[in-house]
Structures are given as structure tokens and as C-alpha cells.
Amino acid sequence: MPLWFARGLRRGIVTTHYPARPDPSAACLPTPPAFRTGMIDRQLAGELVAAGPSQALHRDGDVLVFDVSRCTACGRCQEVAPLAVTPSGEFELAGTSQAAFVKKIGLVLEAGQ
Amino acid sequence: MTTLQPRPGPAASLLTAINGTTLRDRGGAETVAVPAAQLETAAHHLAAGGARLADLFAADGDQVTLRLIWGFDTERQYLITETPLDSPEYPPLSDIAPAAFTEECEIYEQFGVRPASGKPLNRVALPPHAGKDFPRLGHQPPEAPAEAHAPHTVGGQAFEFPFGPVRQVGVESLYYGLVTSGEEIVDLYLFTWHKHRGLEWRLRGRRPAEAMFLAERTEGLSATAVTWALAAAVESALGAEPPPGALLTRGIALELERLYNHAAAMAALCQSTGLSVGQAAAEIALERLLRVNAATFGHRYLFGVLDAGGVRRAPDQAALRDGLPGAYGELRRAADALLGTNSFMDRLEATGIVTTEQARRLGLVGPVARAAGVPIDSRLDQPTAPYSVHPPALAVRDAGDVLARFRVMLDEAADSVRLIGDLLDAGPGDGATALPTGGGSGLGWAESPRGEALAWVSLDADGRITRARLRPASVRNWRGFDDAARSQNVFTDIPIIEASFWLTVAGTAR
Amino acid sequence: MTALGWLAVAAAGWGLAVLAALAGGGRPGALRLCCALSALGGAAAIAGGVSALVWGNGRVITIGPAEVAGSLQLQATSLAGVFAALLGLVAVAIALYVPRYHEPGPGTALYLAVYNLALVASVAVLAAGGVVTFLVAWESMALLCYLLILRHPRREAVAAGAFWFLALSETGFVLIIAAFVILATKTHTMELSVIVARMHLVSPAWRDTAYLLALAGFGFKAGLVPLHVWLPEAHPVAPADGSAFLSGLITKLGVYGMVLFSFRLLPAQPAWTGLITMAAGALTAAIGILYAMNERDLKRFLAYSTIENIGIIVTALGAALIFGAYHQPALAAFLLLAGLYHVANHGTYKTLLFLEAGVIEHTTGTRDMDRLGGLIHRLPRTAVISLVGTLGIAALPPLNGFVSEWLIFQGLFQGFRTGSHLLGILIVTAAATLGLTGGLAIYAFVRGYGIPFLGMPRTRPAAAATERGQPVTGPALLAVACAALAVGAPVVLLVLCRAMRTVTGVALRPVLLPGNLTVLPAHTDFSAFSPTWLAVFLVAVTAVPLLIYLAGRPRADSVTVPVWDGGMVVFRPRMQYSAMTFSAPTRVTFDALYRPAVSVRRASDDPAGRSGPVHYDSQVTPLFLRYLYRPVIRAVEWLADVIRPLQSGDVSLYLFYIFLMILLAYLLGAL
């Protein structure tokens, strides 16, 4: 036991200060995507929906509906359009109502419509 | 630099024995057609020849086809026998290779074909209420499989100690039927059907890229190994060759996975022995390793790293190089401190012994088998790139107890760090070769932290999966658990044994 | 009316009961009459016993010419008082129990006739004032009990169990005869009181021989290890009231024989006979309870527990002898008193438990604890009454078993008063053995009550059991008696003190009952307690908080949810402790004694394809049967073979044998 005691003293404290202060390790965590409005048209939206393995994305008319609660942050949509879709960097995603997770991203309409 | 190459095919002797025909011969895995009439002869021949029945599964076409996967651990390759069944019965393979029993039960409840011997078959994956319309890979069996392993009538001298499915906090759901005489453990049986998610059923009709997403959630704690096995199967089926840099990246990911799993197993061992300080030390190491994973591949559990035909990400080499030594140092120091703590070592020694004979009979794999003196490691026995060029060191003990498993894990962890160094020096990269169109079938494998993970797929012409067989190591090693638990142990040893096996229910229930 | 008068009334009542049973030919009315008479006889016996205790020994009544050895000599003695009262109580309880237990019929009539005759014989044993009377009564009692056990001779194991009883009690009888013959020849009289008077004629050697013969001879009946084997064989096969009678009374008659010799006929024993007695008692107690621990059969379990209690009683008697030899008359009398008190207590609750075991067997069709369970919901009355008996036999306050065992322990703890360190240590060792026994007894009866009554029913019959129409008054009476013997301990002790003065001439009362319901163990400077106040206190301690709770119960909204079972789909009876698994730790701890043989069987033990139910079996080796009795049986059979040639079938040869015998008799007479 003294062995463990000494180790503990040498080791020091590793505990995070979250939530008082942000935790640096959060930087590497996978995060849901953020969509650049105005760069996503219907076709791209279709590709994004097709690329997503989870049920997070679906298209509703001229709106791309993004259900954050179902997103696994797998990053496949970012591979489809690296410019239009970027990591949001948000990991504090807990919500108290499912409605809060549903985000609507307006699509740009091609010319002539 | 030496490379491990497959030795000339063991299939030759089999072909002469049963005058069958070779269907396919792909890097390290040969497929031989064996007519149902000669399946028993073939099985006897192979088992006598020292081949290991690595897996056994069926596929449903116009008729049920039975496939046996034999591991030739000295000839460095696998042999697949393919047997179309024209009757609902096939020769009792579990009498030849006992390891086959669990798969026989699984095939029965999924396809309704059973071994000719009247041996009662246990329920494995499907829940008790699975009726006619319950999704199956094949057809419903004529009569439902019994819980033959459950003691329906325990003589008054022993009683069943029920445990689960909702067990300790923060562990997976699992039901133990613990039959005890009040002192010693008479019998132990497991129910895992309440975690059956029908993954093999879901994979049908998927494209390989989508399949990877589910495959890495089959057994999250060995996501890399399972996805690697599936990807390799797809590549072997379609004859795709991933870029060499990508293979190095896979190797790095797999060894990182091994590292954090062994750290987690160490933490679990400390928890089960009630050594909180050791648990804290091990968890510090574990958390640091997971952060290295995140920094290197962008995911703490290495999800989404592999892809069919290659990898989706290259490792962040700088992050890995300066993160890993410190993290592994934590693991090493914690391990040394544990090895010097008698109260801990005494609980491990001679607990949960699996004999070499049991390990071979039950076809156990991974650290459990290696700790029992069975020197099998698919990275060496059936080497593929990058291990054919960067072979790992084989860690074997023969005590077969929890301590032996613990030591094997520590040796492997040390070797993984060395391997990661070599692989990094070899210049890992990313990118994936586009999968060629056209169908086919193939076998893939990878040595997960729990042991050999296998996957077999067949794809139709437009590249959709018609049958995918996922066999994580957990499927194999749980069947050694009750024997380990029954060898003169007391109740409080069982959590220790479970921690030392370090299996997942998700992997075996699928 | 004198004690002997009461006993005569009792015998008369039972005699009439015999006639009623035989005349009635199994008609229900006749059987009820028979039982009523039997109960009246019992009541008379109680009166006789108590009055004998209180008023001391009556005078000897000789029926027939006094000089003839075979004349009937009767005397009511204080020493027999306890046993007579117990006999009465048991008789009343059984009489109340029988009408609902046995279905009317000629078989039952015959059985009841035999049973009432056995009662008469037993009271004759207790009232015997002469050697011949005693022996005749004793032997007829034994034979009648043999017939009792044979109630259903065609059922399996019945004949065997009855034969065990007969063989051992006949062996014992021979030894008893020998003991009496020694005394009679040395004192030239057949009258017990005269034997006592002429004891100075008997040399110490003959006296001790006689004592040891008597100890062994009565030990067979009382069930001293290793002479105990008939109890677990005979009790299960007899009808419930029969086993109750055997355990509750017949074994006590063996104890009576012992006290008759050690405290009436043979005063001033040397210490070593006391030591032997005490050692035999302690051994009996420990072995008895250890074997009880591993019985699944309810009645075998109770039979072994009887052996244990006999051991406790005999330990007390042995210690009493030692104290007597070391000039501690007060302690000697005290331990004898404690032993007799335990006789009364054990007779009461063991009878109760056997009667209730009979109820369980009738309602569920089995005696196997591992086929019962959950009976407390189906047989509530039985459960409550049995609980009283169980608490009593487990020697837990506030019930009677605790009182007598406390007295015995207090007596043994004063072993230092002998002045000899060795004996002090030996006596305290015996106390320690009884301590172990007491602990194991609690364990055993937690099991013996918990497995059948608590939990879930393990079989369908156990689930369907109902106690409608089952006997209740008899056991209930005994339960009341248990409580009375505990709460009324001071009164009981008062009576016993008087008896002790008659038997040992020691006035215990001032050192035992200083007043205000306190009990002292024969010495004022040792310890003290008050059974009455203890009972009152315990009842209050449990009742008062309960009342407070019930009165001020918060009316908060509460939900009732099922027991947390880990989310299991269904909880099955096989998932609860069974009798054998509950006692597994003892099998491991004492495996040197049990030598358990374990076997695990299942359909397929292939490590990969293990399937089919598992059968786990652990058999305890019956040491005494295998290593002590089997050789004896073999020897007897061998002897029979050897002497067969004597029987040639030739009449003249037989005449020659007779001639030889007569000659021998003359020669012996001439010496």
C-alpha cells in the first residue's frame, strides 16, 4: 500500500476542471457537422442524405433537416463536401426535449426557380 | 526484411482424401467444395491433421450451404469447405470438433438444419418469443430449440443462483444461471439473447461502405478488428488491393485498440479484486490511451477509421509519437505496481484455470488461448500485410489462470507499442482503392484484442452483400467461461474471471 | 387422592380406552370415545405426576404375596413424577390429535388399542416399585412400541425400521436385566426401596458394573450415540402420533431408567462414572445435531434432533454425578433438576413438532423438505404452532427450551467448584460442546422451519396444500404448554425443588428461588435471570414499537412494486436455497465426520456441447451403520451359521439339552 500511496503523490491530480473551466481534451472529440448555408443545393443535399449511414439527415422539400440527436459524428457528410460541411466543434449536446435537436437548413435554389 | 508467406496448400491432401475440387484460392484462404456425403470424412481428415475449426456457418440460397472455416496455424492459411445440404440434417460436427456445438445451435435456430445426432440444441441468439415471422437468415426450425443448458430440474442438493440480466452498474446486460451446491459452483450458463440485434440479418443487401458502419458497432471495443475482417473479406471477394500505406494505418489502429483494451481489462481486474487505487491508476492509463486514439484518428474508440478497400483517415503521426510513450508509461507503471501487490496477485493466481486441452477442444482464441499454452495468433499464423512484414512477438503462458492471461495482455501491450513504432516508421498513409464491380465471396480476418475475428461475405453482381458472417472473438471465448468459472472457484472469483476474459456480450449476441 | 391413586385412574382410563377401541371395531364414535378416555387418563396421569412431585414418594403397594418374586409392586416416586406428568401431557395431546389424523377403521382401532396399552405399560414402568414389575412393564412397553411402528407393515422400510427398534431395545433389555440381577442378588430383595436401603451390601465394583450396564441398557432406549441408530430408522416409518410418542416419551423412559439408577438406587457414585456419562452425553448432543443438519426427511431430521436433546440431558446428569462425587450436593441436585426440566421441555415441543410433521405429510404427501416450501401461506395455523415449537427447541428466549438449557449451562459453568482443575476443565469442555450444539441447533432449525414453510413451493402438491380438516387442538395444547413452561418457570422450579428435596435431600429452594421471580444457579454469587420477566420484556420490546408504528403510521402515498430480481423474465422455485444447499457449509467444515461423496451427472458433459439438466448429489457416509453395526450384524449371522448344527431335529437330543440345562441350574444353585 505505501507503494500506491507514493505513486499517488507522485502522480498528482489529473481531474478535469469541467464544467468550471473547459477541458482541453474536448478538442479532439468527434463533433456533429455544421452546414454552410448557401453552399448546399438540392443535389448536394441528396448526396449528403445518401452518404449518412444514420437517420440524422433527411430532406424536406427545400429544407435539409438535421436531427442532431441521431448524428453519430461519423464525418461521412464532411467527406462528401469538405467545404460546405465542417465540424461544428460542439460536444455539449445534451437536450431536454427532442424538438430541440431538430435543425432546419435552408437549401439554395438554383437559378430559374 | 523477411516476410511471412503462406506455405503450400494443405487443401491438396484433403482433395486427394475426398477427391473434391478447389473453387477459389485467394491470399491465404482456399475454398474447397465438399459434397454433403463426404463432409464427415473431410472433417475427420482435417481434425486428425491438426486443423482448427475456426468457424462454422450456413448461407441460404436455393438450398442451405454449410461452410466450415479451418485454421491451418502452421501452414499460415485458412481452408474453407463449402457443402450444399440437400437434407435438413448434416453429420454431427461437434462430435468431431467439439468447438462446433455453439455454431450448430446457431445454425439450427437460424436455418432449421441440425446435426444428425439427436443431441439437444441450446438457444443461442434468438429470444424465446421468436416466432415464425421473426426475422431469420433462413427458415424457422421445426421445433424451437430448448434451453437445454438450463437446469430445468436441479436435484435438491444444488440450486440455481440467478444473476442478471441487469447486473452491476456500467456493465453489459447478461444473464448468469449459476448452479451451486451452496459452496462450489456446479454449473454456469449464460443467456445473451436480450442483446441480439440481428446484425448479420441487417447486413444483407447493404453496400460494403454502409456495412462498415454497422460492423464497427458489432463489438464497439474491437471496432477496428471487426471492420478490418469485413473489409478484408470484401477486398478478397472482389480482388481489390488496398494501398500499402492504408494497410500500415490499419495496423496502427488495431494495435492502439489492443493497447486500450488491455488497459481497460487491467482496470476491470482491479475493480473485481476491489483494489481501487490500482483501478484508478489503470483508468488513468486507459483514459490517456483513449485520448491518444482521439488525437491520432479523431475518435476515442477508432470508429470510422477503416473503409472497404482502405482507410478513411491517416494517423496524426506527430500526435501519436508524442502521446503514446507517456500513455503507455502510465500503463507500464500501473502494471508494475500491480505485479508487486501481493493482495492483488493472490486473487489472480490459480483462479479461473482453463487447461490447454479445454482451450483446444473449445476452439478458444486470443489471450485466453495463449495464456493456456495454445500458441495461436492470426497475425502470425495467417499473416497479411502489414504483419507479414512486421510480425508481432507471440506472447504465450501455460498456467491458464487469470494471472497468466494478465501477463499475456501486458506482454502484448508492450509488443503493440513496438509494432506501432515500426509501422509509423514504415510511413502509413490513407486512401482507399475503389472496389471493382462484380460479385464473389471471400474470407477476412484480424487479430482483435480478444483474439481472431473472422468475417465472410458474398456479394452479388452489383456489389450488395447477400450474406455476411461476422464472428468476433467473443463468440468463441464465452464458451470457455463456464469451464473457467467451474474449476474450483467461489462466487467472488467470477467477476475476476470475467474481467480477465474481457469479452463483450454485444460481440457474441450480435 | 394419592399420586399412585391418580396413576391408577390413568391406567384405568387407558384400559377402558383399549376396550372401547377393540369393542368399537373401528366405528368413528367408538374411536372418539377411546380418545376421550385416553385424554382423561392423560389428565389423571398429569395429576398423579404433579402430586408425586409435590408430596414426595408414596409407600409401596404389593399386590399378591410379598415373598413371591413375581408379585406386582407399585410405588409413586418424586423421581418418576416429571415423567408421569409428561406422559399425561403427551397422552392428552395425542388423544386430541388422533381423531383427525387417522381415518376410522379396524386397523386404526387395533392401533389405538396397542397405543393405549403402551401408555399403561409406560405408566407401569414409572410406578414400578419392584424389579420384576419394572422389567415386565419395560419389556411389554418395548413390544407394544414395536407394534406401534408396524402400523402399516406393508409399506416399504416399515418392517426394517421397526426391526431396528426391536433388536436394539432387546439388546438393551438384556443389559438392564443384568444390572437388576446384580443388585437383587447382592441385596437379596426385589423391592426397589429395599434395594436402596441395603445398598451398603453391594461392593463398589459390582455397583459400578451395575451402573455401566444400566447406562448402556437404557442408553439403547434413550438413543445415546452410538446406540442411537434405531431413532432415524423407526421414527419416519411410524405414524405421526406414534413417532411423537416414541420421541416425546419412550426415549425419556430411557432417561428415567438412568436417573433411577444413578440418583435413587446407586447413591455415592465415583466421579469417573459421571465423567463417562457426561462424555457420552456431550458426544451424543454434538453428533446428533450434526447428522440432523444433513437430513432432508423432516421426521429423520427431528429424530436426530431428539438424539441431540437426549445428549444435553445426559450431559447434565453426568455432571450432576460428578458434583455429587465432589461433595457439591447443591450443584448435583441443581443439575439433576435442570436435566429433568429439559426432559419435560423436550417432551413437549418434540411431540408438537412430530405431530405437525404428520400434518405436513398428510397435506403435501411428502416429508422431503426439498419438495416443500411456502407452506406458511397454505398452512398458517400449522406454521404458527410449529414456530412456537421451533423457537422452543432452538432454545431461544422467551420459550421453555431456553430456560432449561440456561440452567444446564449455568450448572456446567460452575465446574470449578469441584476443586479439581482437571474436572473443571472437562466439565467446561462439555459445556463448550453443548455451546457448539446449541449454535448448530439454531442453524438446523432455521433450516428445518425456513425450507418447508418459507419461500416458494417447490412442487405442485406443496402448492396445493390446504389444512382444512387437519388436527390442530393437540399441537396447540402443546404450544400453550411450551409457553407455560417458560413463563411459569418459577412455579415449575418450585415444584421441582420439592421433588429434589425428596430425591436428594437437598433444599434447593433458597439458593434457586430467592424470590421476585428470579432464578439463581444454586449459588448466589454466580449469575441470575428471570424467565418470566424476560418473556414479558421481550414481548413488550416487540409489541410496543409495533403499536407505536401502527398508531402513528404516516399516510404518505406509497407504491408497491415487485421484488427487484435483476430484470429476470421469471423467478422459478429452483432458484431458492434448498435444505441440502443451506447446510452445505457444515458438510465442508465437518467433512471428516460426514465423508460426503459428491457426484455430478448430466445428459452430456462434453465441455463444448454441455446440455441437459444437471444433477448434483452429495451423499453423507453413515459411519455408525457402516463401521459399527455392519460388522456386528455379520458376526451374528456367522454365529447363527455356526450353531445351526445344534438343531438336528432329533427329539432325544433336545431332551438331552434340557437335562444339561437343569443340571447347570442345580450346580449354580448349589454354589
Place this chain on the structure above:
Amino acid sequence: MSAAADGEAALAERLRQRVASQFGRSLHIRTLDTGSCAVCEQEIRLLSAPHYDLHRLGFFLTPAPRHADLLMVTGPMIRAFDVAARKTYEAMPGPKLVVATGACALGGVYPADAFVHGTVGEILPVDVWIPGCPPSPLALLQGLLVAVDRLAEKVSGLSFTADGADS
């Protein structure tokens, strides 16, 4: 959202306030695995590891639902597990919270079919949803703190759209 569902949500919100006020600084947590891939369990176990140490925040893991105030449910709620899930929830004393943990539990991985219900909400009344596959220990801590009202939930405020796109 319908009015009924609205009232239900308000009810759940009030319940959450009550738990927060009563157990806000001493909350006992029971976990329930309804078919996860074992990674969410690993992350939950790490909550008690030195790096995160949820005890400092007044959270405790308890194996007995009888002592638990909050149920962390992982996995897509396999149908074969209904009984056990309901039993566990009923075994908890009220007031109690349910936290659906991980993408599986929130319906991200498995669609509802013959094997699974798809989301935990189908069987148990969920109060807090924690996305992520797996949710990292930090995310779990945030979710727990949100559950007891010691952190405000921020997801409803986020738009998940990056600006400056119209260039």
C-alpha cells in the same frame, strides 16, 4: 407538437425541477444496457475514473435501482429486453429521471424493426437526451448536469450552420 405532448413535456419538466431540487447535489445513477455495443458502458465506467471523477459533482453510481434516482439507458431498446427495462424502471423510487445515452438510444443507428424499438423513448419516459457515438465522458457529465439543472442545455440554441457562406 400536439397540445397533449406539450402538456406531457411540461409535466416532465416539472418532474425534472423536483428531482433537481431534491437530489441536485446527491444523485444516484443506475445504468441500463438495452443492446449497446459496449462502448457507451466503457465511457460510463470512465466517469468514475480520476480524469472525470463524477463524485466530485455529487453523482454516484449505484448497482441497485432501489437506490437510484436516475436511469442512464444505452442501446436501441431491444424488444426482447422490454420486461427487464420496465422492471428496472419500476424498481426505482420516484421521482426519477431517465437519460437516453448515445446515438443508439436516440434512434441514430438502428431503425425500429422486429429486433429493436429504435429509441428508448418508445418504452421509458425520457427526460434528457445525450447524443454522441459514444458520448464522451465530458458529454455525459454535461448531460447529467443538465438533468439536474446545474447547467443550462445549449443545443436548442445552436443552429449547426456555419456563417460567411455567401462569399
